[in-house]
Amino acid sequence: MKKYGFGVDIGGTTCKIGLFETTGVIIEKWEIPTRTDNHGENILSDVTDSVMGKMAEKGISKEDVQGVGIGVPGPVTAEGVVQKCVNLGWGVFDVVKEMTEKTGLYIKVGNDANVAALGEMWQGGGKGRKNMIMVTLGTGVGGGIIVDGKIVAGSHGAGGEIGHMTVNTEETEQCGCGRYGCLEQYASATGAVRLAKRKLQATDKQTVLRNYDPLTAKDIFDAAKAKDQVADEVVEEMTMILGKQLSDMACVVDPEIIVIGGGVSKAGTILTERIQKYYKKAAFLVCRNAEFALATLGNDAGMYGCVQMILQ
The missing domain is CATH 3.30.420.40 (ATPase, nucleotide binding domain)
Known part of the structure; x- marks a missing residue:
């Protein structure tokens, strides 16, 4: 039945x-x-x-x-x-x-x-795996950690809140959580725009990014795919920060696969390939070959x- x-x-x-x-x-x-x-x-x-x-x-x-x-x-x-x-x-x-x-x-x-x-572990991008890190890149950065097929929730239910790991102790702008230098401030959709605006203020290079009002993360990734140098530099900075942070997490979780979801993941392989590039550079040797995949189940x-x- x-x-x-x-x-x-x-x-x-x-x-x-x-x-x-x-x-x-x-x-x-x-x-x-x-x-x-x-x-x-x-x-x-x-x-x-x-x-x-x-x-x-x-x-x-x-x-x-x-x-x-x-x-x-x-x-x-x-x-x-x-x-x-x-x-x-x-x-x-x-x-x-x-x-x-x-x-x-x-x-x-x-x-x-x-x-x-x-x-995503059950029927999506991580199907068939039991040890997984999921990162959702949307307005903020969310996450979920799966070990031996089970969610790691922690004692206060805050396990997997990877968006609020500190990645920059010199940051002067405040994160929405009240702290400074959180991953969310760099690797989310709003974080990518923030990085781009900082770069636009610091450079006089020609770039299509100056033509957008409001500027979105999709605009940045589309411009990077079209070989816009400034947009490409923004994507490199964002993916470098995220790739390095995931390499630190791998030392604790040792994932089989890292699945990237959320609205920003629609950028596709330009996102996953660059995150993986920086992850591999920084990862502990035995964790280096973790797979990377895009989430498939969407909402x-x-x-x-x-x-x-x-x-x-």
């Missing part, structure tokens, strides 16, 4: 929900609005209604559901207690307890970047990871 699982990726604007067979086949996916008013008090009720409604529609009984996995944008303890989700209006909140009471189903909760990494990675989480 078929068994099913639900993957719920709760974002600040929408909740992405997927109904899966436990083999990894997605049957259907949909979205509902994330109601963040009143400190997000309605979010879990809305998710419950949506999941229960889908079970009724498909004629699926509770006995046929392995569980519901939930990804949230904030640190989560191994017990499923959310430490804080600013985007959702939540403080310290026991999501597992509340959702178990609401649904009567088995519930697991994880950080959204961590479960995305789990999804669905979190849903896949949520389901894999309940299967473990």
